Amino acid sequence: MMKLPSNYHPASDALKDKIIVVTGAGDGIGRVAAKTFAAHGATVVLLGRTTAKLEHVYDEIEREGGPQPAIYPINLEGATEKDYRDLSDVLLQEFGVLHGLLHNAGDLGERTPIASYAADTWMRVMHINVNAPFMLTQALLPLMEKAEQGSIVFTSSGVANKGRAFWGAYAASKSAQDNLMQTLADELEGASSMRVNSINPGATRTSMRASAYPAEDPKTLPRPEDHMPLYVYLMSDDAKGITGEIFNAQ
Numbered sequence: 001m002m003k004l005p006s007n008y009h010p011a012s013d014a015l016k017d018k019i020i021v022v023t024g025a026g027d028g029i030g031r032v033a034a035k036t037f038a039a040h041g042a043t044v045v046l047l048g049r050t051t052a053k054l055e056h057v058y059d060e061i062e063r064e065g066g067p068q069p070a071i072y073p074i075n076l077e078g079a080t081e082k083d084y085r086d087l088s089d090v091l092l093q094e095f096g097v098l099h100g101l102l103h104n105a106g107d108l109g110e111r112t113p114i115a116s117y118a119a120d121t122w123m124r125v126m127h128i129n130v131n132a133p134f135m136l137t138q139a140l141l142p143l144m145e146k147a148e149q150g151s152i153v154f155t156s157s158g159v160a161n162k163g164r165a166f167w168g169a170y171a172a173s174k175s176a177q178d179n180l181m182q183t184l185a186d187e188l189e190g191a192s193s194m195r196v197n198s199i200n201p202g203a204t205r206t207s208m209r210a211s212a213y214p215a216e217d218p219k220t221l222p223r224p225e226d227h228m229p230l231y232v233y234l235m236s237d238d239a240k241g242i243t244g245e246i247f248n249a250q
């Protein structure tokens with residue numbers, strides 16, 4: 001497990017002229033990451049399933065004076081390989097290159113024992129948390145290879161490393177996502193300058209955390225904003241040469 005180098009403070013233009021796709025950009029950590037990347041100079045492509053939320057983030061970025069973002073509504077639950085290829089074509093036409101990809105969208109599934117875990121929920125969670133990032137990465141890799149310093153960041157979890165009672169498909173999917181990250185990083189190392197890493201945000205004040213722990217006081221938890229130096233670091237050239245690692249945000 002890695003941590004952000006101590007005393008790291010990203011320059012205000014750390015992501016200048018970079019094009020970065022953020023999945024699940026309408027809410028929680030993804031929303032704050034998209035806004036933070038824009039505040040550091042990036043043009044962000046906001047992917048998510050709820051258009052109204054993406055429009056809200058778009059407006060926030062415009063209001064804060066960031067580079068004009070793009071909105072791409074997509075539901076990872078039903079999206080097919082063709083949908084991801086179409087996205088790649090649109091990005092190629094619009095930007096010609098892609099520097100960053102943050103796999104942030106996630107589905108919590110049920111907090112239930114394996115003995116009674118609904119199979120359709122299991123399939124959905126594995127699809128959104130593992131199959132979709134796989135297909136999206138594969139479709140966008142050629143565009144990312146055009147960048148001098150591409151960065152792919154997956155989103156891990158405390159239950160990825162060791163399964164825990166009642167975390168079901170979510171735990172299995174996060175473990176699989178870390179493994180996918182490591183496999184891809186290993187394949188690209190030496191052959192490409194592209195970096196592939198994971199961030200485990202740890203307990204964070206979002207609606208996903210609130211549905212997992214309804215009795216918890218959210219005010220006791222760090223906010224997504226608190227993790228942003230690490231997110232910017234991994235997207236920026238400051239993290240040059242770092243690949244195949246799982247970072248703990250806390």
Ligand code: NAP
Pocket residue numbers: 023024025026027028029030047048049050053074075076077103104105106107128155156157158200201202203204205206207208209
């Ligand atoms: P969140 O507030 O629930 O946000 C999740 C985002 O993913 C939402 O914007 C949601 O869209 C989007 N999403 C979910 N299913 C989708 C689908 N089928 N297609 C497209 N977008 C979809 O959760 P969060 O806490 O910010 O979580 C962000 C990431 O951090 C997740 O990968 C999560 O597993 C991970 N994480 C969170 C914590 C924590 O304590 N919060 C801890 C460890 C890891 P809608 O807004 O439209 O629903």
